[in-house]
Amino acid sequence: MNYLISDIENGIKVSGLRDFCPEHIFECGQAFRWERTEEGSYIAVAKDKVAEFLMKDGELYVFNATKEDFEEVWHDYFNLDTDYQEIKDNLKKTLAYSKNDSLKEAIEFGNGLRILNQDHFEMIISFIISANNQIPRIKKSVELLSQTYGDFIGVYKGKKYHRFPSPAQLAYQDPEEVKEITRVGFRHTRIVEAARSYLEENDKFENVSLEELKNNLIALPGVGPKVMDCILLFGYGIEDTFPVDVWVKRLMETLYLDQPIPNKKILEEAGILFGDYKGHAQQYLFYYARENAIGK
DNA sequence: AAACAGGGGTTAA
DNA sequence: TTAACCCCTGTT
Numbered sequence: 001m002n003y004l005i006s007d008i009e010n011g012i013k014v015s016g017l018r019d020f021c022p023e024h025i026f027e028c029g030q031a032f033r034w035e036r037t038e039e040g041s042y043i044a045v046a047k048d049k050v051a052e053f054l055m056k057d058g059e060l061y062v063f064n065a066t067k068e069d070f071e072e073v074w075h076d077y078f079n080l081d082t083d084y085q086e087i088k089d090n091l092k093k094t095l096a097y098s099k100n101d102s103l104k105e106a107i108e109f110g111n112g113l114r115i116l117n118q119d120h121f122e123m124i125i126s127f128i129i130s131a132n133n134q135i136p137r138i139k140k141s142v143e144l145l146s147q148t149y150g151d152f153i154g155v156y157k158g159k160k161y162h163r164f165p166s167p168a169q170l171a172y173q174d175p176e177e178v179k180e181i182t183r184v185g186f187r188h189t190r191i192v193e194a195a196r197s198y199l200e201e202n203d204k205f206e207n208v209s210l211e212e213l214k215n216n217l218i219a220l221p222g223v224g225p226k227v228m229d230c231i232l233l234f235g236y237g238i239e240d241t242f243p244v245d246v247w248v249k250r251l252m253e254t255l256y257l258d259q260p261i262p263n264k265k266i267l268e269e270a271g272i273l274f275g276d277y278k279g280h281a282q283q284y285l286f287y288y289a290r291e292n293a294i295g296k
Numbered sequence: 297a298a299a300c301a302g303g304g305g306t307t308a309a
Numbered sequence: 310t311t312a313a314c315c316c317c318t319g320t321t
Binding site: 298299300301302303304305306307308309 | 310311312313314315316317318319320321
Binding site for chain 2: 128130131132133134187190221222223224225226227245246
């Protein structure tokens with residue numbers, strides 16, 4: 001995507017962005033290291049950077065960031081080389097799109113939503129924490145984990161920020177201590193063991209075929225089908241995957257199948273309905289269904 | 297004020 | 310297939 005960066009006080013202004021809405025990007029359930037401010041901007045952490053994002057009059061204001069930060073970190077984080085016009089055009093050709101207006105409405109509702117390109121290890125640990133859990137609590141645990149074990153980044157607006165812990169920073173912690181500090185509950189041994197596996201058997205998780213990656217991810221403690229699909233979609237950029245949580249199950253039953261269906265069958269149906277871009281369809285629909293309490 | 301219900305994937309039985 | 314895992318929030 002072509003855009004123009006100009007300097008402003010304490011940051012930059014990015015002009016010419018298309019399909020970019022911070023609210024939809026952060027609130028849609030794919031990321032945990034962000035907070036909404038009173039002004040409706042979003043402060044987010046990625047790698048060793050903290051920045052504040054505000055969309056105003058079609059331009060993106062990024063505070064606490066330089067042009068170099070944007071080009072080196074945020075461009076990739078937001079997947080700015082991905083053309084969402086093309087993705088939306090492809091979704092319009094699907095069976096689901098012609099079946100009823102739900103996908104059309106979901107895309108309009110979530111317009112400007114982008115699937116992020118987040119760190120592999122951070123996604124593995126974050127989505128293990130997400131199991132049987134809720135977003136505010138997941139965010140709290142991820143924050144405590146970072147504060148306690150991650151490298152200090154700096155202070156922004158009076159708050160201290162830390163990187164997400166590295167595999168080595170997590171792998172040899174006492175699980176009981178992790179539990180006490182981070183409020184992850186019964187997931188404490190899972191995250192420490194997963195960190196150790198990722199560290200000691202790193203070649204199982206990087207530069208391997210998709211088939212092998214899936215086998216190795218699902219073998220990690222705390223990683224089942226849903227968590228694996230989230231890691232693949234939000235970390236590894238696999239668009240052809242379809243995480244089924246309670247909301248997706250409900251919306252599939254309510255909007256497309258008209259009856260209760262086991263999860264395994266939902267995956268088959270999703271392939272038929274949404275084709276190769278099912279990850280994007282899932283994200284638009286999940287956000288739309290959750291914000292509008294569809295199926296509840 | 298204290299008790300209780302609701303929410304939510306994976307795992308071991 | 311089903312119960313247990315844990316913590317936070319909101320309601321009674």
